[in-house]
Amino acid sequence: MISGGADWCFLPAVLNGAHVFRLVEYAGPFFCDQTFMNICKDRGIRGTAFQQVGFYQNSGDASVKSTI
Numbered sequence: 001m002i003s004g005g006a007d008w009c010f011l012p013a014v015l016n017g018a019h020v021f022r023l024v025e026y027a028g029p030f031f032c033d034q035t036f037m038n039i040c041k042d043r044g045i046r047g048t049a050f051q052q053v054g055f056y057q058n059s060g061d062a063s064v065k066s067t068i
Contacts, residue, residue: 009054010031010054019032019033019035019036020032020036031053032050037050
């Protein structure tokens with residue numbers, strides 16, 4: 001589990017359009033954007049939990065992590 005009070009900032013150029021990703025340093029959580037979260041909701045996918053952990057630089061769009 002990722003903890004602490006730091007703000008996470010995800011760079012769109014580094015993500016290169018990925019809607020789901022994980023950090024090599026952390027084996028557990030996957031990270032996703034609002035698009036992926038909306039798809040899960042629209043298709044009725046269950047068994048996921050989302051928590052906001054940061055934002056995209058320059059856009060302010062929320063980025064969330066998923067415990068898939």
